[in-house]
Amino acid sequence: MKLYKAAFAFLPALLLAACAETPMGPTAQVLPGPGKDYGTFLQEQNFCRSQAAAAVHGQAGSQNRKALYGGLATTALGAGLGAAVGGGTGAGIGAAAGALGGGLGGSAYSNSQQGGIQTQYNNAYVACMVAYKNVLPAPNAGYMPQQ
Numbered sequence: 378m379k380l381y382k383a384a385f386a387f388l389p390a391l392l393l394a395a396c397a398e399t400p401m402g403p404t405a406q407v408l409p410g411p412g413k414d415y416g417t418f419l420q421e422q423n424f425c426r427s428q429a430a431a432a433v434h435g436q437a438g439s440q441n442r443k444a445l446y447g448g449l450a451t452t453a454l455g456a457g458l459g460a461a462v463g464g465g466t467g468a469g470i471g472a473a474a475g476a477l478g479g480g481l482g483g484s485a486y487s488n489s490q491q492g493g494i495q496t497q498y499n500n501a502y503v504a505c506m507v508a509y510k511n512v513l514p515a516p517n518a519g520y521m522p523q524q
Contacts, residue, residue, distance in 0.1 A: 400433065400498040402426060406514055407506040418511065425505035432501035436494050 403426070409418040503513070 400430075400495050403429065403499050403502040404495060405499040405503050407503060407511045408514055410510040410512055413511070421506065421509045421511065425502050425509070428505050429498045429502035433494050433498050436497070 407422075409415065507513070
């Protein structure tokens, strides 16, 4: 029984850690264009980061709400099934199982959506930076794939 109490004590922290977030910055590298001074590049970079953040604004919150609603629905479903099978005690067990399963499923859903949000952020950032005549690094010339 102590294991169950310990698991429920850490569950909120685990679920919050798996929530989707607005990206902190790009994961794509962009370099200053030929002859561009670094100060100008930094100004363009800051502007493009704000544009990319605006492009994905609200998406993380939307995905997290969907996950929360799914968790609430599975909690209610678990309570209903538990009550139908085992009465009052079964309702509590079913609600706990539904909350645990729904919470884990919802957090996995939010976490999986993070990659899509990051990709959209990167695309907006790179498009903005390239419009300012900045360049993407060239692929490694020493690498030749086998055919």
